[in-house]
Amino acid sequence: MLQDKPAETAQGQGEGASPLLVLRDVGKSFSNGVAALRAVNLTIREGDFLSLLGPSGCGKSTALRLIAGLSTPTTGVIDWRGTGLKGSADIGFVFQEPTLLPWASVFDNIWLPLRLRGVSRAKASPVIREMIERVRLTGFEEAMPRELSGGMKMRVSIARGLVTKPRLLLMDEPFAALDEITRFRLNNDLLELWQDERFTVVFVTHSVFESVFLSNRIVVMAARPGRVFREIAVDAPYPRDEVFRTSSAYAALCREASGVLGEAITLGGSVHGDH
């Protein structure tokens, strides 16, 4: 599963990295007449931590589902550059809710993606234990989801998303329902995982602060119809930690992103009339 990961990927420095996935003129309209996305052009590069930032209803979830292959675009194409790998096999998905199997232990929940691929419990065990350690849940292998806090459940969900060693991790507002302290901690741990494992992330959020802290690219989206409004490059170097979170550079970037998001929202609102 690990074999063909290009080791030379310059993480967090988009310019030199090779494209993993290209969305070309992608649009999605639903049968109820809602144009969730229109003419989205976006190149996701190997090693990116890309945030989709936008008001609710601007098609962020729709975009993720299209990328995951859970839904097909009405117009345009999603072009997979990565070694002919088609969609889902190489994708991890983390939802806004932890969506764990309530009848299965932490261990078995993380096993699920491998189990569905026919990997036995014993064979999967080393990888699962490693993932449990990586998300700092050692000792909770046999705990049931209902015994865990919200943050811990989300850790299980992340471990489950990463247990197949996917090249692309899609996350749909994964921390939106958590309290701030838990969210900060999970942000730090997620970044650490990302730097160690070198997967690509597309991270949906409506939090400016979160997107600036985590990503090297922020794609701001506007609503009605959902579209890419502007892209912001976040040049701050990794690793990012609490020092970065309190730095003036971070504050400046947040201000910039907030401004762009504000513009995107007013723009979305002004089109509201002809909806």
Added chain:
Amino acid sequence: MAITEPKAVPLDPEEARRLRAIRAERVGRWILPVAIMLLAVWFWDRICVWNEIPRYILPRPGEVLETLYTDAGLLFGSLLTTLRITFLGLLLAVLGGVGLAVLFAQSKWVEMSFFPFAVILQVTPIVAVFPLINIYVDNQTAKLLLCAWIVAFFPILSNTTLGLNSVDRNLVDLFRLNGATRWQELWHLRLPAAMPYFLGGLKIAGGLSLIGAVVAEFVAGSSGQSSGLASRIIEAGYRLNAPRLFAALILISFTGIVIFLMMTLISHLVLRRWHESALKQDR
């Protein structure tokens, strides 16, 4: 982890009152019904004595108990017959109900086509259908089983169908994303998700199956050769043997209670590790 035992800390008056109320309620839950029951039995006995009611109209509780003992061979033999029909009927109801529900879950079209038939079968009173069964089925046991099955399978079918369909959409997506086959989705996702619903249906079906078995025997009773508790009741009724009639009745309702408790226990054992309905203390 999340579940912690209450610690022995000094309590303020309000908390102490709350704790006392909880304890009192816990004891009262058992003591009260038992006390009322005993009182009612005592009152029943007194009514017989005060009004000098003859035993073939209303026997005294003691006489009923005595009959339960003296006629034990006959009554418990009949109970066994009734139990056999009840549990076989329930087993068939589980197999049929779950089997059909799984079939329905394979396609909306199958469900739309066949569910109405299940409803028709359910809403038609079994007593009215029985004469037909009597004509078409020869074997006595098969007749009774069929009745018990018809009465008991519907709650299992409808509950399990509901359960199989009420799966978290995101989980379905996750399974699809990981290339799960239909079979894997059924086995690893839909069936476990349907478990609480199925067990709820089972709880109802257990009681219904007993009702089905007894009712069927009642209706079939006139045609002869059955030997379950229902025919004991009919027989005792003809002979004005009220003590035996009461004894048989008590056995039936006692059986119903035991079946209900059994199903509740099964449900608790299966769900206790994960399902909210099995959570009592915490929260």
